[in-house]
Amino acid sequence: ENIPNLEVTDTGLLHLFPTQFNSFGQRTHSGVSIVDWFGQGVEIKTKCRVERLEFSKEQGQKPRCVGVHVKYLDTGMTERLSLNRDGGKVIMCAGGATPRLLWSHREELGNDQIGQHVNDHIVMPLGLYVVDKSIDVTPRDVYIPVFATTVWQPEPEQPGQETVCCFDFFSGNFERLWFMIAHLYLAFLFPNWLKKFVIRLPWLFNIIKNVIRVFLQGVNLIINLLWGLYNLLQGKPWHDDPSLITAAIKFNAAKEGCYSRDDSRIELDFFGEEEQSHFNQDKVVANSEIAKHMALLNGLGEQPHWLVKWFLRLVTKMPYQENQIEEYVDVYSRRFLLSEQHLSGGCLFGKAIDKGLDNAIDTGKVYGSANVYVADLSAVPLPRISTQMTAYLIGFHVAKRLCVGGE
Template sequence: MTQLTQCDRFQDYDVIVVGSGNGACAFLRQYLAASTNQKILVLEEGDNFFETSDITHQRNWTQSYAEENIFKLHNAHTPNNLPILSGRACTMGGGGSINYTMIFESSAWLAQHLGHDLAYWDDRKAELAAAFHRDNPAHTLTQVAQHVKKELKNHKFTVNEENTGYIPVYTDGKLRQIHIFPTQFNEFGQRTASGVSLLSWYENDRLDFMTRHRVLKLHITEDEGALQRCHAITVLDLEREQTHTYTLGKRTKLILCAGAATPQLLYEHRTQLQNLEIGKHVNDHILLPLGIYLLNDNLQPTLKDQYISLFATTEIRPDVDSTEEATVCNFDFFSGKLDVLLYLISHLFLAFWVPNGIKRWMIQSPTVFRFLKRISRLLVSILNAIDDLLWSVVHPDQIGKHEWNLISAIVKFNIAREGYYTPSTSPLLSTQTHHSSYDIILRCFEESNPEKDRDFQVAEQAIKNQLGLMGALGTPPHRIFQCLIRLLTRMPYNQDQVEKYIRHYSRNDLLTEQHLSGGCIFGKAIDMGLESPQETGKVLGSQNIYVADLSAAPLPRVSPQMTAYLIGHHVATQLCQES
């Protein structure tokens, strides 16, 4: 593989892939293995994975993520213009190092939304699992992870034994499950099992890539058969701050794996393509923190426990008699000393202490975003300093020896109503991104009456049902610190506080899990390929544009990382079949 800084002959490539996240890496691995002699160019907005420790080491990643070196905010809000903190990581290999939960959606869910039968998806999962070569994660659980697993079992959760290559597979209809997943990191905190590891990046002469290059525009014209063909793309070189328009070859396939940018690149061509489904059916996971607790002194968290390598799920039907599909709630667990968790905590803390009016400004201005995150870390550090001071006053013989080990959890679940993209009216956004920008409308907590709102009902049940679990995992902090935490975040420590927390959250603290999906759904905006494998992923109305990332599917009920890999792998598998 050759890393290019410039390339004037895009027409020499058979395939051009936009983005190099989860979907792209799986697509590239399979396409290179199954095709012959086709030359591929990859365009990535972020930095080269192999040249910065910001994205190759767990501790550096969390710091870089919080400082906005690799993390960008979407312009997301509700239909009522309440701002939502929703973002994306911008790196080779995808953003899964923060939420590296490896779990497959059920084959039934995949068949329903992406076509084909259960056996087909079982085979694709087996191929991907073999590519990752993961060891049994149950054999390497840390002391803290064992503690969480034990308490989950005490609360009637059972370990999900269904897996493919040690990667768990979600089991439909089971109320309380524990999913033990392999992490992307080795014992040294190095990221060795991400999407990047699926490829031999420097050992394939058919593959070239350019980092720090953002695709701004697709140039589409009518071609033979009244189908529209992308004949050129405009690209911004972020290093030189120069824009170029490159002509594509007559047989070049354009594979969009750019996450939220995928539907945005296509949106302006909806009418031309006669494809008004572009930009619809968008969703993300609502994220609600469950509180900060003190871990027992005899449990010492390791670096791997920043994001504990197991999570739990439960299914909730707000109305017992409802025939609607149950909402799957995911519970993720975090542990460590405050200085280790500082960047994660301060980043989430932004959702709680910044007023909505300033958040709207922050979402549209990276400078404001960066400044407020520094203030957020400062506030967390000040609270920690107050704690140290009080401890020293009460325990003068232990000055400088006080460190809390913390444990926390979040609950996340799909928003009940699908959202959509819409052109932005903000001139500031176009200035920041150098091209037409779009608002992402997420319809969470949309009902004015919380008692009738599905999102509110699910959140209330999920938190009330698991407050006892949190109390078993750790000890609530002193009442003074509970009051400080609740003053800033409203996070509940007893059942009576839950309803007020969700009410306040739904008006002031909206936060998602950076799992944005949809916008170019299979069977609506792009072809399922059921009649012809070579049409799989093709944007309807186009001749040479394909989608192979998470924007091609509804939001999975569980962490979507493995679904993104599956989509890329699936599209490549189908495109390489014999005509």
């Protein structure tokens, strides 16, 4: 009942999408909320990792998963969880490890598309703006349940395929918002080659993340000091903590990635050029859509003090004017590249799974298997436009399609 059906009569309307969180920050309105976690048939396991799937094939039938082998991370013990042969199903979340678990069964399942369709959002943070003081900003607005979508389409005779872009909005007081998006600035401060090295060493990543946070605290202290002095000169109170709003544009990379042959790495191709035409769709989309919506962004609030804006431009090249966009996109693509990294809901299985168009209860089923399903975005009849929308809908959609007789 939490998913609205809107009859859109005006494509220019802005629709509020219901937040998946309640006032306490609990995820009460999402796919996971439809499960009775205290029911007799639900057994929750934590601190365990799925190591492999076990398949069995009977004459004339498709391979069926009959066991899930897990390892308990706190004890190192392993266990085999058996599935009911009559109606047992394995429903896998769409995450970075899912294709890895199925990779070794490609030949057995006769499905060579597994691991060949990997994609993720390109995320480009945009400028910070000061919110109108008459607007009351609460902690829940840190992730505002509003997003704007638009479709990029190539010009006639221009290469490329249409894609959906999403603008997500974030708001809060300066310090809260600053630290919430600290991971974005972590990405901004290191070139791509160094990020690839850092993310392979968790201990080094944690050290750098904490160093960045200390750095941000120092910058925050300086900005608060300058802001306080500025307020005093304007005859305002020293502690006039402004609320800020920012946005990020997200869109799928034009080129799909894949799993490497040894199944240990995901290879993505962001801002990749076509070999023959040298057409770079990702750059064209970013330049076009940011420029097209610059007036919307500048209408979010007042631009920050020139000193703050100068610092943001110095570190991130974030654009506040149309003539700054091309430089931002170029520098971003070479140095600041950021994706949704966890690939939550983003490992597109594409042709490897059934979309359920012919039979609803086959939604998400891995081709070649009898009882393995993936709650992946390629099984959902929606463009991939928002992380929040994904988390809200994807599990619900697949679970509901698999539900037979309301059970």
